Amino acid sequence: MTPSVHVVRVFPAGPGGGNPAPIMIDADGVADTDMRALARQHGHESGFVLPAPPGSGCDHALRFWVPNHEMSMCGHATVGAAWLLDRLGGLDGDEVVFHTRSGPVTARLTGPADDRTVEIDQPPGRVDPVDDGVVPSILAALGLTADQLAPHPIRNAATSRVKTLVPVVTPSVLDGLRPDFARLTEVCDLLGSTGLYPYVPSDPDNQVFDARQFPRSSGYPEDAATGIAAAALSFGLLEAGLVARDDRPIRVRQGRAMGRPSEIVLRFAVRDGGIDGVWLGGRVEL
DSSP: OOOEEEEEEESBOSTTOSEEEEEEESOTTOOHHHHHHHHHHHTSOEEEEEEOOTTSOOSEEEEEEOSSOEESOOHHHHHHHHHHHHHTTOOSSSEEEEEETTEEEEEEEESOTTSOEEEEEEOOOEEEEOOGGGHHHHHHHHTOOGGGBOSSOOEEEESSSOEEEEEBSOHHHHHTOOOOHHHHHHHHHHHTOSEEEEEEEEEGGGTEEEEOBEESSSSSSOBSOOHHHHHHHHHHHHHHTOSOSSSOOEEEEEOGGGTOOEEEEEEEEEETTEEEEEEEEEEEEO
């Protein structure tokens, strides 16, 4: 069988919005070089659906490539793969478990057949301080001045890949960022981070935030929607006291400065009074 490739747009929130993700179904036997070539051809993070390893307890395996390398986990490509399998009749029910290199990931689908929403789970996040000595380099990489930082600490956070959360004062400062990408790569190496994720509370009472994602070394300068970064952000916001310790939705808007408006919806998984992880998801379109 010839593998089929479908390009989906994940987390769209307006015309032209969402993060494009090429998804290859039936990718068993496809060489790593061909997976990377597909990601390079499209210029986006790409997902490849394969049979699950025997004994894994998963329904499918899922691998992820960006133009420059393979990744252990990609949130929007996982959401897109679950949606696409459902659309093509490849799921038995409303839940699918993927084997990924960062561990098993569960996807849940809700809503009518013509407007399905997908959520995927992520484990509890960790949030770590950033050395004050690196802050000037972060500012230089993003083209920020010290007075454009909001009064919350810069933090590294992760549910799978480490992202550096940089709070800024206003949406206009966020939209006006023009990073120096050579410096950005250097500072990410200093931080042990896979990308800088500047953000701003745009409607704090309703837990709405705007963000942009500048990856360290993916082969493109910016993401329109980044589920893994948004999941990391949710735990940084929790530590900073900017979101409630419950399952009310947290909305992270991204892509506006690129002309690709997107929205990721997150909900903490609350169990026995504690936070047991986070669900992230949203809409998908072909």
